[in-house]
Amino acid sequence: MVVAESQQGLVAMAAALTLAGSALATAWAEKVIGAASVGALAEKPELFGRVLPLVVIPETIVIFGLIIAFLLLGQLG
């Protein structure tokens, strides 16, 4: 399915919004987790290995956004 030329801008905007929204979501989630993790690390530095994966877990959200953005851009043909 290739989108009509007049509609292509909308598809591009949709891709941009997808990425922006998921990036914001990631940032917000990491902010909350990051602050809590630093608090935990201040008390128990040896938790670093456990905390690092928790902090980067939300990174996946923006990756989903990226994939969807590319699927949308694929519609441009």
Place this chain on the structure above:
Amino acid sequence: MARALIVGPRDELEHAIDALYGLKLLHIVDHREGEHGLEIGTPLREASEASEVLVKLRSIASVLQIEEPRTPPEADVSGDLREKILSLELNISEEDAAKKKIQALLADLSRRIDEMTPFAGLPLALGDYRGYETLEVLVGKTARDVEDLESGLREFEAFAAPGFLALFVPKANAQAARDYLAQHGFSPVAVPDGDGEPRALLAELTSEKDRWATRLEEIETRLDTLRERYADFLVAAKARLEVQVEKAEAPLRFAVTEHSFVVEGWVPAETFPRLRDALSAFPSVHLAELETDAHGSDPPVLLRNARLLRPFEMLVKLFSTPGYKEIDPTFIVAIGFPIFFGIMIGDAGYGAAWLGFGLFLLRKVKEPGAFRDLIIAITWGGFFALLFGLFFFGEAFGVPFHAPHAAPGETLTRAEEVTWSLILGFDIPLHATIEKLHQVPDFIVLSIAASYVHLAAAYTIGFFNEVGHSKKHAVAKAGWLLILTGIFVILMVRSSRWPGTMGYTIWNGGLGWFPRASTLIPLSSQQSLGFFPGNAIPDVAVLLAVGGIVVLLATEGGLAIMEVFGMIANMISYARLAAVGVAKAAMAFAFNVIALEVGIFPYLDTGDVVALILGAVVLVLFHLIIFLLGAVSAAIQSIRLNYVEFFIKFFKGSGTLFRPFGERAKPEV
């Protein structure tokens, strides 16, 4: 691991401790007070004295700021340490007290000098600022010179220096004057106590400060001399005392009766005979191997990997020490981490730079430890980045080996056209399989393929971990593997639509053997999902996925089905390989274009050498940013893929590390 039990008479306790300490074979299991009706032992006689001297020694070392090298220096520490250290402490604590006193004095003097300095600029004695009945004195700093005092105030006398103002006003007008000055950025300052000329007082204070500073320097020189003289001795003495204390306090970990002692611990099974031989020197000490209960006991873990893989143990331990019955995942991490790092960097230039930089750092950092292990891991990452950059992505420092296929109708600028073949003047025989900036979907497909390999390894290890433990859970892992395979095949089929794409290559190359018959799902409904005849969902893949789900239902229950979506999310999560790779390549490309268009090409034509050098410096700085930023994000994302997507599938961890009695504790991560 074998469980050892050592029993002997108390007269032999000291010898037995010495022998065990020297062997470094036994991981002692601490005896708990009252267990089996046995008390814990009491420390040997010298324990309290040795730990007291050790405390003194540590305080001396901290006063002298002695940094401890990893290898204790050779120094004569025989004889009575106590006497030497006590006299040294007396000497040093005096100096240290004097030093602290002078430092406090100097701080006080500096504060007073700071207070006095502005007053030295005004022609008044300190006594002139106070003692009036009808006048109020406003002294303070002014942010800018208040010039038009006349216009704002009546009846006043002012003395001003740059940034400083003393104002004498009648008490009745004081509030008005204060308000007026406040509007002009005036902040009041207290007049220092005392009488006399500020200038003379300031000179006095300054000379006093200088005097004390000289004294301080003298003391510090003396402390430096002491440090140089005693550093080696102190470090060596500390090492000796620590050993002494550890040995002397060892009985606290043993069980004792009135006349005998009992030590329990773990020994690596193959070194058990060595322990037996060593202890046979003491005829009255008996060693027995205890039977271990497969479920109840919790032996310590001794990680054993090939030398090449050992640095990566650090990454595993940072997460958690593997349990005794688990497979140590180090070998997969050792392959996965550098390869993922390499894919994300994927640039011959940065790869070679990290390889070189890592090798350089390894020559500098000789001490074994977490930092060195990390450098080794990154160096391997650099090596793989170089390989991927050369043979797969065909680019170095963001510049491709060959001109990319431009989109129709697109015109390239001069900087965008730069390629290594053009720069070097010959055709580089290595061609890019994936041009990062132009074939992002291909890169994502490659990432999904990487996810399959990695996750399949995770489920396989999980299967073997569970098989001796619970057949049901092991079968569930196999079910997961089936689902993973089915979904992976379907994803590859979907992405293999056009020849020349990564999906096409994988589906018709690596997966060429996979049975392609498609009868289960009607073609019409497949087509709405983007599949088409000749490229339809293979029956076998559907059967694998459905079969896996049935296995899951039978073993882990219905709730586990929800986790299937989690697994698909995990697969997509590997797209970060592509995301970081493309983002880094795009940054490098943008920086190249900016630097070349603005800083290099215009001057290449005019021949302005200075400007050219400047442009080159900017270019190098740009690349330095990507070099560091790229590696930081690649390393973190690579660790994350191992920790989150990989480990969570099978790794339980929380084992205790094998730490034999006698091995000096090394600082861990």
